[in-house]
Amino acid sequence: MGRKLLLEKAHVENIRLYEVYRREGGYRSVEKALKSMSPDQVTDEVKKSGLRGRGGAGFPTGMKWGFLAKPAGVPRYLVVNADESEPGTFKDRYLMEFIPHLLIEGMITSSYALGSNNSYIYIRGEYAWIVDILEQAIAEARQHGWLGKNILGSGFDCEIHVQRGAGAYICGEETALLESLEGKRGNPRIKPPFPAVKGLWDCPTVVNNVETITAVVPILNDGGEEYAKIGIGKSTGTKLISACGNINKPGVYEIDMTISVEEFIYSDEYCGGIPNGRKLKACIPGGSSVPILPANLLLKTAKGETRMMTYESLADGGFTSGSMMGSGGFIVLDDRQCVVRHTYTLARFYRHESCGQCSPCREGTGWMEKILWNIETGKGKMSDIDLLWDIQRKIEGNTICPLGDAAAWPVAAAIRHFRDEFEWHVNFPQEAQTRNFGLAHYADALELTV
Amino acid sequence: MPVQFSDTTLAEVKKLVARYPDGKHKSALLPVLHLAQDEFGGWLSLETLDYVASVLNLSPIEVYEVATFYSMYNLKPVGKNVFEVCQTGPCMLNGSDEIIAYIREKLGIGPGQTTADGLFTLKTVECLGACGYAPMMQMGKHYREHLTREKVDQIIAESRK
Numbered sequence: 249m250g251r252k253l254l255l256e257k258a259h260v261e262n263i264r265l266y267e268v269y270r271r272e273g274g275y276r277s278v279e280k281a282l283k284s285m286s287p288d289q290v291t292d293e294v295k296k297s298g299l300r301g302r303g304g305a306g307f308p309t310g311m312k313w314g315f316l317a318k319p320a321g322v323p324r325y326l327v328v329n330a331d332e333s334e335p336g337t338f339k340d341r342y343l344m345e346f347i348p349h350l351l352i353e354g355m356i357t358s359s360y361a362l363g364s365n366n367s368y369i370y371i372r373g374e375y376a377w378i379v380d381i382l383e384q385a386i387a388e389a390r391q392h393g394w395l396g397k398n399i400l401g402s403g404f405d406c407e408i409h410v411q412r413g414a415g416a417y418i419c420g421e422e423t424a425l426l427e428s429l430e431g432k433r434g435n436p437r438i439k440p441p442f443p444a445v446k447g448l449w450d451c452p453t454v455v456n457n458v459e460t461i462t463a464v465v466p467i468l469n470d471g472g473e474e475y476a477k478i479g480i481g482k483s484t485g486t487k488l489i490s491a492c493g494n495i496n497k498p499g500v501y502e503i504d505m506t507i508s509v510e511e512f513i514y515s516d517e518y519c520g521g522i523p524n525g526r527k528l529k530a531c532i533p534g535g536s537s538v539p540i541l542p543a544n545l546l547l548k549t550a551k552g553e554t555r556m557m558t559y560e561s562l563a564d565g566g567f568t569s570g571s572m573m574g575s576g577g578f579i580v581l582d583d584r585q586c587v588v589r590h591t592y593t594l595a596r597f598y599r600h601e602s603c604g605q606c607s608p609c610r611e612g613t614g615w616m617e618k619i620l621w622n623i624e625t626g627k628g629k630m631s632d633i634d635l636l637w638d639i640q641r642k643i644e645g646n647t648i649c650p651l652g653d654a655a656a657w658p659v660a661a662a663i664r665h666f667r668d669e670f671e672w673h674v675n676f677p678q679e680a681q682t683r684n685f686g687l688a689h690y691a692d693a694l695e696l697t698v
Numbered sequence: 699m700p701v702q703f704s705d706t707t708l709a710e711v712k713k714l715v716a717r718y719p720d721g722k723h724k725s726a727l728l729p730v731l732h733l734a735q736d737e738f739g740g741w742l743s744l745e746t747l748d749y750v751a752s753v754l755n756l757s758p759i760e761v762y763e764v765a766t767f768y769s770m771y772n773l774k775p776v777g778k779n780v781f782e783v784c785q786t787g788p789c790m791l792n793g794s795d796e797i798i799a800y801i802r803e804k805l806g807i808g809p810g811q812t813t814a815d816g817l818f819t820l821k822t823v824e825c826l827g828a829c830g831y832a833p834m835m836q837m838g839k840h841y842r843e844h845l846t847r848e849k850v851d852q853i854i855a856e857s858r859k
Binding site: 323332333334335336337338341366372373374375376377409411412413414415416417428429430431432433434449490491492493494498499500532536577579581585589590593594596597600601603 | 717719722724725726727728729731732760763764767768769770771785786787788790791792823824825826827828829830831832836839840
C-alpha cells in the first residue's frame with residue numbers, strides 16, 4: 249500500500265461534515281501556521297517539500313509563491329483553479345465532492361502565507377452541485393472561527409468565495425481564468441506581466457490547482473522535508489491519478505510516486521487490468537493534451553527501463569518516445585479502440601474549446617478536426633496525414649497560451665506512433681467503416697503485457 | 699411581460715456583488731447570468747441579457763460578449779429536460795456514440811433539437827470531468843453516470859412523469 253496523504257480520510261463516514269473532519273485531525277495546519285509560524289515560514293515549508301503544481305504544468309509551487317509581488321497597500325489574491333476540464337481528469341472533483349474541508353483548510357493556510365484576505369475558488373460551471381458542497385463547508389468553517397476577522401487571534405482576516413464558470417476549457421489557463429473571474433470572455437492574456445505581478449484586478453495573484461492547495465495541508469502538518477522524502481527525485485509527495493477508459497476499476501487513486509506504470513494498470517490496488525480479456529493497446533497518461541504512447545513505450549522507456557509513474561520517467565524520451573505526467577488524467581485504450589477515431593474526438597474538443605484569439609489555433613484546430621473526420625470516415629488521402637502533421641507543427645509554439653500546444657501534441661503523437669493505422673484508414677476505407685485496425689502490428693508490444 | 703428578477707434573486711445579486719472589491723461588480727456577471735437562466739425558463743433572450751446589463755450597470759455589449767462565449771448559456775429556448783451527453787475521448791471509449799444514437803432514436807431528435815412537446819432537448823457536449831464514470835450526461839444541476847440503454851429508458855420515463 250502506498251502512502252495516502254490526501255485521500256487517507258476520504259472514506260471516513262460523513263467526512264464532508266465539519267465535526268467529523270475536525271475530529272479526524274482537520275484544521276491542524278491552520279492552527280500551526282497562524283499560531284506558530286510567519287507567512288514566510290509557511291512558504292519555506294512548501295519550498296522544502298518540492299511540491300509541483302498538480303494542474304498539469306508541474307511548476308514548483310514554492311517558487312511560484314516566491315514570485316508574488318508584495319507592494320505596500322495593494323491587495324494580493326489566492327485563486328484556486330477548480331476549472332478541471334482536461335479530458336481524462338476528474339481528481340479535483342473527487343477532492344471537492346468528498347473532502348471539501350481539505351481544500352478550505354489548505355486555502356486558509358496558503359492565504360496566510362500569501363497575504364490574501366479574499367481568496368476565490370473558480371470552479372467549472374458544470375460542477376454545479378459541488379458549489380453547494382463547498383459553500384456549506386465554507387459556512388461551517390466560518391461558524392467555527394476558521395474564516396472571518398482575526399482568525400485564532402492572529403490578526404489575519406480571510407474570506408473564501410466560490411465563483412462558478414459557465415463552460416469553457418480555456419478558463420483552466422490561469423490568465424483566462426482571471427479574465428473570466430473579472431466577468432469577461434476567457435481570452436488568455438499576453439505574458440508578461442505574469443499574474444504574480446499583475447493578476448486579478450491587476451493585483452498580485454497566485455493561481456493554484458485544487459490538488460496543489462490540498463497538498464499544503466500534509467506539508468504543514470508533517471513538515472516539508474518529510475513530504476519530500478516520499479517519491480523519487482524531483483517527483484515528491486503523492487499524486488492523484490484519475491484513471492479511465494478501458495480498465496476494470498476506473499476511479500481516482502492516490503499514488504506515492506514510486507510505482508511503475510505496469511503496476512498501476514494491472515495491480516488490483518489500482519486499475520485492476522483491462523476488462524473482457526482485452527489487451528492494452530495504448531495510453532494517454534496525463535490528460536488528453538499529452539502524447540499517446542503505444543503499449544511497448546508505455547511500460548518501458550526506449551532505453552528499456554521500467555517506466556515509473558513519476559514526472560521524470562513519464563517524460564523520459566521527450567516527445568519522441570515519452571509523454572508527460574500532466575494533470576494525472578490516465579486514459580487507457582484496449583485493442584478494440586481506433587486511434588484515429590479517438591484522436592478525432594480530441595481534435596473536435598480542442599476546436600470547440602479554442603477561444604479564437606490566435607489564428608494558428610482558431611483555424612488549425614478546425615482543419616485538424618475536419619481532416620481527421622475525413623480519414624476516419626474513409627474519405628482521407630495519403631497526403632492528408634502529412635497535412636495534419638504540417639498543421640500541428642504550425643500551431644505548436646505559435647499561440648498566446650498553451651491550448652495551441654495542447655491541441656497539437658495529441659495529433660502529433662498519434663501520427664508518430666500509429667501512422668500505419670492512419671494509412672490503413674486511407675488504403676482500406678471500406679474496412680475502416682466496419683472494423684478497427686488490427687493489432688498484428690503491435691504484437692511485440694503486447695508480449696510485454698502481464 | 700417585462701423581464702424582472704424576483705426579490706429573492708435581487709437579494710442574491712446584491713450578495714454576489716458584495717464578494718468583490720468596490721467597482722469590480724462586473725465580476726458578478728457570470729453568476730448573475732446563471733441566475734437569470736434559471737429564473738427565465740432555462741435560456742437567455744436578448745431582453746434578458748439587456749435586463750442583466752441594467753441590473754449590473756454594464757453596457758449590453760459587455761453582457762452579449764460573455765453570454766455568447768460560454769457554452770452553458772442557452773441563447774435559444776430549450777426543453778424542460780436538457781440531456782447534455784458527453785462525447786469526448788474517454789466517454790467515446792466506453793460507448794457514448796451508442797448512447798447518443800439511442801437517445802436520438804428514442805426521442806426522434808438530433809443534437810441541438812427539442813422535441814415537439816417541449817419536454818426534451820438533446821445536446822452533445824465536450825468533457826464534463828466524469829471520465830471514470832462514462833458514458834454520462836448532465837441533466838440540470840446533476841450528472842447521470844454509467845449510462846446504459848436501460849438507464850436512458852428509465853431517465854426518459856422519470857422525466858415524463
